[in-house]
Amino acid sequence: MDARLSAVEQAQASNSESKNRGWISFSFIIGAVAGCAIGGMGWISNLIVFLINEFNFKSIAAAQIFNVVNGCICLFPVIGAIIADSYLSCFSVFFIFSCFSVLGTVLLTFSVTKRQPCDMVSSFCKSPSKIQFSVLYTGITLATIGFGCTRFILSTMGANQFDKPKDQGTFFNWYFFTAYASAIVSTTVIVYVQDNVSWEWGFGLCAAAIFVGLAIFLGGNFSYRRDKLQGSPFKNIARVVTAYARKRKASLSPQSEDYYHESDEEMKMQAMTPTKRLRFLNRAALKTEGDIGPDGSITSPWRLCTVQHVEDFKTLIRIFPLWSTTLFLSIPIAVQSSLIVLQALTMDRHLGPHFKIPAGSVAVIVLISTSISLTIIDRFICPMWKRLTGFSLTPLQRIGVGHVFNILSMVVSALVETKRLQIAHNHHLQSHPGSIVPMLVLWLFPQLILVGIGEAFHFPGQVALYYQEFPASLQSTATAMVPVIIGVAYYSGSALISLLQRMTSWLPNDINNGRLDNVYWLLVVLAVLNFGYYLLCAKLYKYQNLEKEIHSSVDSDN
Structure with missing residues (x-):
């Protein structure tokens, strides 16, 4: 008994030391x-x-x-x-x-x-x-x-x-x-x-x-x-693709024992039998002659994968449509983040006689708006939603609200730019390159506030969705998918700007002579179409890991 108590005390001391460290x-x-x-x-x-x-x-x-x-x-x-x-x-x-x-x-x-x-x-x-x-x-x-x-x-x-x-x-x-x-x-x-x-x-x-x-x-x-x-989790993905390509003509078996399972018991419990969804990929885990050595090990890891690796790859394929909708959600924000600096450079940035807002600091409004919105959402909106419906806001719902605020921000951007161009034309500034439009830069703040509110909804929603729904082997890189989306959006936004420069007269080097408002209206159209695409993908998508967590959370509350 004393030895057992001593072991417990040592374990508690070890946990306390680990936490403090x-x-x-x-x-x-x-x-x-x-x-x-x-x-x-x-x-x-x-x-x-x-x-x-x-x-x-x-x-x-x-x-x-x-x-x-x-x-x-x-x-x-x-x-x-x-x-x-x-x-x-x-x-x-x-x-x-x-x-x-x-x-x-x-x-x-x-x-x-x-x-x-x-x-x-x-x-x-x-x-x-x-x-x-x-x-x-x-x-x-x-x-x-x-x-x-x-x-x-x-x-x-x-x-x-x-x-x-x-x-x-x-x-x-x-x-x-x-x-x-x-x-x-x-x-x-x-x-x-x-x-x-x-x-x-x-x-x-x-x-x-x-x-x-x-x-x-x-x-x-x-x-x-x-x-x-x-080791890199992406290596397993490449193995599944390669193994399927090599066995694409093999006949599938209905028997679970014909497929290769991880030797680890926990992995066996996760995926004992391949699912019927995207069943053609099950060939990557199908055992054929020469795949297993005399000692029970895989002779070539690029010819045979575990059932769990195949199921992980299927999950990525299922979530890809939602991933693509988030990409098109980020493109308008990426385009706006660069063009808004050009707008600020042509506007009156003075606050009082002695202070002038740096053009590069205008984007801080998005950060402030996001920070405040995150607090409001976490402390008020989410608890109120749960009291009214009995359920927490799901990641897909949060992302959907983010889509709406993104569309609103682009609409406001287009309206503000239309007003800025009208003032520039009324003062005949289009014939004077680099002239400052007599319009306060504060007019840009409402659209940035809307962007920040939208980001407070869709950014945590994306992190939660990927972390909960990605396979366990990919959870360590799940959150990195969000910056990947934003990165691709910046490249896509750059390509869009180049295309508009070549095909239209909307984006000259002096934006007082252009039609930047038309660019924003185009982004509005793209954002609305993408929102419709998102609603379709969200309706067809079925939660996996997150759904289990929601039900367990409800049961514990009851």
């Missing part, structure tokens, strides 16, 4: 998140203005570069996750690519040293040298790779420091709060320094913030829990 790690990881987010968002937020004013880029070209950079930053988290899972650890990936970020922002600082800034209303502007352009592009490339690959690594590493889901949930709340708060600091304080002090000081602060974040991260090295490498 997790919260010690928490402080270092959150500090690193803050430093790297402030530095990374600091140079990205004002990139369009920087390229136009300092390197004499045309406005639409600067917007295109902005879209490409943002697309890369949103796609690279998946690359970072694959490297961390397959070859290195989260710790190593964050350290290496944070060094890339520091070096990239330092090069951006050097790129404007001894540069003569371009005046938008001036007819003469000295072009930068080839060396300056080389330093600029190298700095942007390194900073983009560094910030992109480390963007979500710390969220995974931080959650791995805790054993209990409740503690992991608390960490995620603080993680996203820190990320949003840091972005607000970047788009206000650092952008203000860049516009009103100097670009050297602005980029220097970005480099310093990332360096401090990296130093804080390294300072917590003694407390971090290290996880074993699990």
Whole structure:
């Protein structure tokens, strides 16, 4: 009995020590998140203005570069996750690519040293040298790779420091709060320094913030829990496709024992028999002659997969239509995020006689709106909805509400731009390139507020949907699907802008001579069509893991 009590006490002490160690790690990881987010968002937020004013880029070209950079930053988290899972650890990936970020922002600082800034209303502007352009592009490339690959690594590493889901949930709340708060600091304080002090000081602060974040991260090295490498989950997907291709002519069997199951008992319970949905893929798990060796092991992993791997791949196929609707949801937001800076540059940005809002800081309204909306949704709307219906808001419902607010934001964008163009034409500003329209930049705030409200609905909805519905083997990369969508949306938005430039006269370099309102109306049409497509996909989609969790939650409440 004494020995048994001693074992229990040791286990309790071990759990308590693990929890305390997790919260010690928490402080270092959150500090690193803050430093790297402030530095990374600091140079990205004002990139369009920087390229136009300092390197004499045309406005639409600067917007295109902005879209490409943002697309890369949103796609690279998946690359970072694959490297961390397959070859290195989260710790190593964050350290290496944070060094890339520091070096990239330092090069951006050097790129404007001894540069003569371009005046938008001036007819003469000295072009930068080839060396300056080389330093600029190298700095942007390194900073983009560094910030992109480390963007979500710390969220995974931080959650791995805790054993209990409740503690992991608390960490995620603080993680996203820190990320949003840091972005607000970047788009206000650092952008203000860049516009009103100097670009050297602005980029220097970005480099310093990332360096401090990296130093804080390294300072917590003694407390971090290290996880074993699990290998890339995407390898199993490739194996299923390859195995099916090799056995596409084989005849399917109705017998469960004719299919290969994982030796692990828990995996057997998850998928004993292949489902009939997309049954042609079951051939990838069908055992044929020569697939199993004398010792019971697979002779070639590219000819035979487990039933569970096949079912995981089926789940991805089923969720792909919903994934595609979210892509088209993000394209209007991506286009708007670049064009709105061009609008702000042509509007009156003064608040009082002594303060002028930096054009790159206008987007902070989205961050503020999202932060406030998240609080309202979490504390008021969701509890009220559950009291009225007896059920919590599902991820699909939240995403649907996000679609509606996205459409409304594009409608408001089109109406505001129509008014801006009318004022520009009334003052005959179309014949004076770079002229400021006598219209307060505050007119842009309502559409940004709507974007923020929509993001507060659809962004958490997407994270919850992918995390709950993705296969267990892919849950570690499920949240990375959201930035992938946004990244593809930025590339698609850039392609859309290029197409409109070639086929229409809506987007000249001086938007006072264009029809930016028509671009927004086109986005309204696309958003409405996509919403209809989303409703169809949502109606046909059947929850799997999430549905079980909802029922268990209702039973526990009763």
